[in-house]
Amino acid sequence: MTQSRKRVLFIAKRLLQAVPVIFGIVVVNFLLLQLMEGDAVDVLAGEAASATPEYMAQLREKFGLDRPFHVQLWAYVSNVIVLDLGYSFRYDMPVVDLIMTRFWPTMLLMTTTLFIAITVGIILGLLAATGLNRWRDTIISVLALVSYATPLFWVGLMLVLLFSVRLGWLPTSGMETIAAFYEGWDRVLDIARHMVMPVTALSLFYMAAFTRLMRASMLEQSNMDYVTTARAKGLTERRIAWVHVLRNALLPVLTMGGVQVANLLGGSVIIESVFGWPGMGLLAFEALFARDLNLLLGIFLFAAILVLATNLIIDILYTFLDPRIELS
Amino acid sequence: MTPSTSSSFWQRYQRNRSAMFGLAILSVTILMSVLAPLIYPGSPFALVGEPRTAPNAEFWLGTDTLGRDVMAGIFHGARTSLMIGLTATVVSLIIGVIVGGIAGYYGGTTDNVLMRLTEFFQTIPNFLFAIVLVAVMTPSIYSIIIAIAVVTWPAVARLVRGEFMALRNREFVQACIGIGMSDARILALHILPNCLAAISVIGSLMVATAILVESGLSFLGLGDPNVMSWGYLVGAGRTALRTAWWVCTFPGIAILLTVLAINLVGEGLNDASNPRLRDK
């Protein structure tokens, strides 16, 4: 069986494995809804005054709240499958559509952050490891340690304080200057200006995590036997670090990248609320404020699926990078 | 880590300057939490001064938007952070050790099932799940502790599973089986004690994570409304960022220093229990 055919089967197998996880999350959502005080429909209607009694009666019937538990569960699940996550009265649109409009700003923020955090983190970790215990290593390690301990919301606020309030260089919040109606490149630049602080704040913590992991991974690999063999072949230290050790050290960092996506989604709630960035995170925050639990759970489900997808991509990437992985 | 070297363990720890630095800062935090009711008796929510006063001789860190003493908030917040951090970690460790230990020791189907469960929890975005849980259970110290524990135990379970699996295949454990010891005795007296070093290290690092999560939740308004928290102070001070910057800044520094200190202590523990030549 060819390698690529094996890979396709591998992907199919993993997709199949993802299904019970998604189902599990949907069930968890449903159980959480049940735990809420009060009628589920009150929650579904988001306690919005604009929900008419007639609609609420309709919902009650639709969800069969007087019917047995497992019937309700089935109703909920079947709704989710057809992507009916409910209706948001506050925004006057179906939850699914609402999430989709907020999806792209969050994606923009997250991909940029992930890219910067991983690349800068890897480079810094590499520099620290190759300059072990010298001033280069000390400075990078200390900065990483401090960044790793810094709460996201505080760093965001401090950035606003410095660059917006005191220096006036960057805009305080939002994704773009709406009143200016920029087009084309102007718009891109405008968004970029708005992105500087949120991305910096969000990436600081994760950059620190990647730096520390990369440094530790490089050190661990440097003590391996194959490094001694490489030295015995007369290879330069530079080649050993950049060709032999680096490749092996990157693997755990890649795995961690997958794990961090899950954390990033949580971090985006905080950063988007600090900077007023109109993404899914801010939507979650607003849903919290408005006690719209149904919307919150919808975002939660969406985020979980996103994480699953990212994990699958990381796994596939891994099979290209590590020949020891068996594609059975 | 062998008992006979516990004194040398402490010696090794002491030689690590950053670990001692971390310990020093942590002691300050602990001291603040203990002395809070003595130095700042009464509620830290009490309005004691003019709103938005800058730091001065009377209020060392100023007052916030409502006139509350920021310093008092920091002292009392220390109690909250440490208490929630420790409790949540202990709960998380208990769950993680039990799940991971059983999975690692028994292997087979039990391991499979428990690992699926762990992976499931690890796939769920942590912080979002914590937000959802606290929102559902209505914010209180207990719901926060439960939420943090539910979100962090998988990492412990993973680590413990790895350790138990490795130890189970060590010959001294096989000897115990050959002698006829019960599983419970082997797990409790032979395997677990050899894991304590790894568990303490991950435990200490988890306290730091728990404090960060708790402060994040409080910042978003999901903290226990009756309890003063550093995250709450920062969140409440947002509106006054322009005019009263000190309300946001100092509690944040408190969080930073405490978390940094715990991380340093955790790494110090790790280095002290794995002595090796660190110089090149």
Next chain:
Amino acid sequence: MTSTVLDIHDLHVSLPQNADRPYAVEGLNISIERDQIVCVVGESGSGKTLTGRAVMRLLPGPYVKAVGGRIDFGGEDLLKVSEARMRQIRGDRIAMIFQEPMTALNPLMTIGEQIDELVRMHTRLPKPERRARARAILDDVGLPDPAGMLGAYPHELSGGQRQRAMIAMALILEPELIVADEPTTALDVTTQAQILKLLKDLQAEHHTGVLYITHDFGVVADIADRVEVMHRGIQVESGPAEQVLNRPQDAYTRSLISAVPSLIPAHRPLRVNAPVVLETHALCKTYRSGGGLFGIGGRTVDAVRDVSIRLRQGETLGIVGESGSGKSTLARLVVRIIDSDSGTINIDNTEITSLRGANLRQMRRRVQMVFQDPFGSLNPRYRVGRLIAEGMIVHGTPSKEAYRRADELLDLVGLQATAANRFPHEFSGGQRQRIGLARALALDPDILVADEPVSALDVSVQAQVLDLLDEIRERLKLSMLFITHDLRVAAQVCDHIAVMSKGAVVEYGETGQIFANPTHPYTQELLDAVPGRSWSPVLLAKSP
């Protein structure tokens, strides 16, 4: 043109402050000619490995470094040349082969890439020529499908194949000297024989000088031209192989050689009519690995296939085989540390495979195990006394009585009673095996299963522990199941031998018979592969 390739003069290698002696190597003098294999022999801690590293200037600094003497190579002093010059020499004029083939190669690069970077580093050959050379050398070392091998990753090769690949890398640039640091120690005995032969042949063909580091006198007997014996950093004996092996002058050398068990089986009394104490019938154990959620797919390994053995009262039955033969699995099945899939085990006519609960615990008193790894077989957190007494306590003996008996047992195995209050890490490897034996004897078993009890020990300590085992067996009238891969040990210790290969018993019989007239081809291969089998000076250890 001088034919001396390497000349080590008065070499001193220092150790860190807290070591047990100031020098790892002290005042070493070795000279190697072209076409000559010089073996450096010693036990662990003798400084032999660091000698090899010193020649390559790969000492694990900063505290372990060469602090005195000269190493002359091609007119230069290797201890004084610049690092850049040393890099030119490494791999090209002096090459090194390491001990652990499993970890010595970069797992993410193909064999071809790892050979190629070496050639690119030291020559200016164009790509097609480099490739041709690589193919040729892989063929020379006996690897199948050299072209395909170039694109293979290390994990796709067996241990023996990896070692061949390493030898290929060492030879491809035709170095004048090869430093071989125990290259066959981690290999099976049959693979070891092949690699040794390969090394000898290639060395003769390329006229390379070889510095061969080993602890195994059998290997020395097979390949050495000259022998240097090291003891705690000091060179205690030096001379032509024939002389050192057969007429050693130094007392330490003599003691080392006399500790090597002879391949001529000892004369042992026959116990034909003794009752059978342990018997297995058609014992099977299969392992599955991999596989999905419901165990679909994955691999199965038949660890033990249809094994039937019989142990009589008072005798020692040897289970001999290489790694993967199933001998350790068999040992664990008999002691019921793991459970078999099918087949029966009888101890004194009681079938034990189906025992549970209290009956199982009772049965455990009858048969106990001594383990291989002196470092892993004792829980590092508890004192020795507790480790020995715990078994008795678990079976109901009052604590005070158990500890008293633990002291007795320590005395029985030749340790002082004060040992009970100390921790395992305070003892040497040999002493730890004694403690393991004491623990096994604590429950007063009739049958002892010893799983490679001396394989991890230095040869001099090995002899002491084997003597102890023999003495205890006699005194306590035990029957012993002795697992080993070492045919020399088997020859001296066992009354009967069962030879295992790939999970099955291929030959079974009296020790003397098997050594004199092996019938199964595998047994013959095994016997032929023992290094130094034609060397049998008077000195070699024989059982009384």
